[in-house]
Amino acid sequence: MVTSESTSKVRPSGEGKAVLPLDIARIREDFPILKMKVHDKPLVYLDNAATTQKPQRVLDALNRFYTRECANIHRGLHYLSDQATVDYEHARTRVQRFLGAAESSEIIFVRGTTEAINLVAHSFGRKFVGPGDEIITTVMEHHSNIVPWQMLCEEKGAKLRVVPINDAGELILDEFEKLLNPKTRLVAVAHISNALGTVNPVRRMIEMAHARNIPVLIDGAQAVAHTKIDVQELDCDFYCFSGHKIYGPTGIGVLYGKAQWLEQIPPYQGGGDMIISVTFEKTTYNCPPHKFEAGTPHIAGGIGLGAAIEYIDNLGLDHVAAHEHDLLEYATRRISAIPGVRIIGNAQKKSGTLSFYLEDVHPHDIGTILDRDGVAIRAGHHCAMPVMDRFGIPATARASFACYNTREEVDALVRGVDKVREIFAR
Amino acid sequence: MNDLRDLYQEMILDHSKRPRNFGKLEGANHEASGYNPLCGDRFTVHIKVDDDIIREIRFEGSGCAISTASASLMTEGSKGKTLAEAETLFEKFHKLITGDAAEPQNAEALGKLLVFSGVKEFPVRVKCATLPWHTLKAALHDGHKVVSTE
Structure with missing residues (x-):
């Protein structure tokens, strides 16, 4: 997995060559569905581990x-x-x-x-x-x-x-x-x-x-x-x-x-x-x-x-990996800063998937509230019940990233989780 | 945000955080477990029926706010009812949350359960609200069994 400083303009590739970062705005243009609105909000699609969206070429x-x-x-x-x-x-x-x-x-x-x-x-x-x-x-x-x-x-x-x-x-x-x-x-x-x-x-x-x-x-x-x-x-x-x-x-x-x-x-x-x-x-x-x-x-x-x-x-998997890793690090930092959040899965080597659990709130309720803001995540046991049992939880909320995701979308996720806390604090 | 406020009303949050009639029931003569394989919600309903009337009802298990609150309010709403009355109540409740025929005369019968009317705006959550009721029904119909939403 390629790691990189999130702010650097030039990222190291797998071969150690300097390469230009991905032009995410242009990549997003390739995926027609990303222009969609869900519940009148721009779609923020963070369920890529379930399925990815399709570029026009496909x-x-x-x-x-x-x-x-x-x-x-x-x-x-x-x-x-x-x-x-x-x-x-x-x-x-x-x-x-x-x-x-x-x-x-x-x-x-x-x-x-x-x-x-x-x-x-x-x-x-x-x-x-x-x-x-x-x-x-x-x-x-x-x-x-x-x-x-x-x-x-x-x-x-x-x-x-x-x-x-x-x-x-x-x-x-x-x-x-x-x-x-x-x-x-x-x-x-x-x-x-x-x-x-x-x-x-x-x-x-x-x-x-x-x-x-x-x-x-x-x-x-x-x-x-x-x-x-x-x-x-x-x-x-x-x-x-x-x-x-x-x-x-x-x-x-x-x-x-x-x-x-x-x-x-x-x-x-x-x-x-x-x-x-x-x-x-x-x-x-x-x-x-x-x-x-x-x-x-x-x-x-x-x-x-x-x-x-x-x-x-054509995008280059090394570039995609670096971009997703940046999103994972950013999301991990932002989500773990939310009170009551427990990240499930803290391996040294991780791919762009962030599973978390919010104290006293079932992941399904998180999923419903995020969906109302156009943020699509997965909430459930992810067809991996034995690992849920291992961590003693019934389910997690999971955000997973792809080449077209942005830090702004992570911000939307964080705002959504804040709203969950606000609703459940009553 | 308004439809979310309608869904997560204070009474629902209160019952999900502090479920009533939660735990085992000594001397129960009907019981069933309900399971939603999609989200992992799992409830067991214990009932003591005497003279065709639900004398005591308690539940155990875990699930989301909607299913937990639904189970809690179901135990309150069905206690003291005859079996036929409990089934009718479920039918009215089901109509309420699926948005089917919002008959005003149901309002009185539903009582506190009216708090779930916001569920109809969230079709994927209907199963959460009905799981405890399907479990209740299964418990009344035959002694010990597991029902599933799927």
């Missing part, structure tokens, strides 16, 4: 597909089908480069992170997990990186082991080390926590697991829009993310899998496109990635995701 890509090249892919001999196939596969290559994957065949298009994890739980689980085996996950995971493994364990008679966290919301690596054993078949861990903002030491965890020949799946849903990913440098076995959290459309996501695994594990769903030949005696499966992409995919979504990645590549 909207145009979707529109272009449906108006100028709508056809099914990988089968038609006609012009439109060829165009659609080229664009869809071009998007796959773009994702490959974005993640630093060795081959585009290691990029599988799915509906989102949830489906990616379910695919691995199903296909890897079917082949490699048996009675008495163990899967390791962590207490800070989103339900989508808990429940598929619970289902698998129940089916196979395997056991789910859970890495604990400390009071700051960081994984306890010594405990992780102790959980790794010859029965461990897979480690599944979030790159960045959606509820706490903690950036996990995934590189180190992968090393520790690989030292025992245990593969690792990284849930990158909260990471891809905020930090540069290089799956080969990380050496992870699987990496998952959702398009809609990186300025792309909903309903499209990515599973990266190392070729060696994708060749070994069985298909996820059966259907068209995932086969080479079908007879009632024997069906031969297609090779990756098609082996895992049964049926007509979300073609427009894939193309839209490609456009989103092009957009974020």
Whole structure:
């Protein structure tokens, strides 16, 4: 994570080169929805960990597909089908480069992170997990990186082991080390926590697991829009993310899998496109990635995701990370200064997500009052109930930042929380 | 701000901070738990029914200001009522907060519950206000069960 002084005009980039800061006013122009008013107030959208807004470039890509090249892919001999196939596969290559994957065949298009994890739980689980085996996950995971493994364990008679966290919301690596054993078949861990903002030491965890020949799946849903990913440098076995959290459309996501695994594990769903030949005696499966992409995919979504990645590549993820980190530091300072506030998640390394709890006020009431001022945050358990239990609270209020947010929007958040206190002080 | 003031009226804040009839109930013969998986609100309602009348009613659990105040005021409003009267009260309450048919003749029956009329401007909060009532209904209908808003 790049850190920077908030007031400096020039920020250090990941490579140590001096780069110009982002022109946020111009970036905001790219997102039509940001001009909207909510309850007669300008929209202040701080729920980016749930989903990000879409730039015009992505909207145009979707529109272009449906108006100028709508056809099914990988089968038609006609012009439109060829165009659609080229664009869809071009998007796959773009994702490959974005993640630093060795081959585009290691990029599988799915509906989102949830489906990616379910695919691995199903296909890897079917082949490699048996009675008495163990899967390791962590207490800070989103339900989508808990429940598929619970289902698998129940089916196979395997056991789910859970890495604990400390009071700051960081994984306890010594405990992780102790959980790794010859029965461990897979480690599944979030790159960045959606509820706490903690950036996990995934590189180190992968090393520790690989030292025992245990593969690792990284849930990158909260990471891809905020930090540069290089799956080969990380050496992870699987990496998952959702398009809609990186300025792309909903309903499209990515599973990266190392070729060696994708060749070994069985298909996820059966259907068209995932086969080479079908007879009632024997069906031969297609090779990756098609082996895992049964049926007509979300073609427009894939193309839209490609456009989103092009957009974020042009901004530069290092610049985006620096900007979001500045907002996080500023928001943390302002919000913690409010009496009665407790920040949930104080990891040394955090991404642009701020979870907090206001004494004697339920987060839902905070959410309602902020909404009346046009400020959109998330209030709830963030689909991460175990981590809420860990901190002994039912829910938090969460503000999460993206490239288009500003310090003025943080000020609006703070004014909103002040209003909450005013209303509840009566 | 006005609609927020209408929602978070003093009586609602008072009941959310100092809920009445809060805690276990010795000798309860009906009980149910209610849960809203979206926000994590969770309430258990304990009732002592005798001769078709709600003699005692208490609740436990936690939730937002709206659901907690609703549970608290529900216990006050339903105590001493017959089961049929309690169900009718819920129907009137539901109409009040969904903005369905604001019949003036309901006002008297609703009493203090009228304080929740501001909820109708906040459709996403209707479930908060009704969770305790759904739980009450479940408790009266069959002994022990968990209801969910979803």
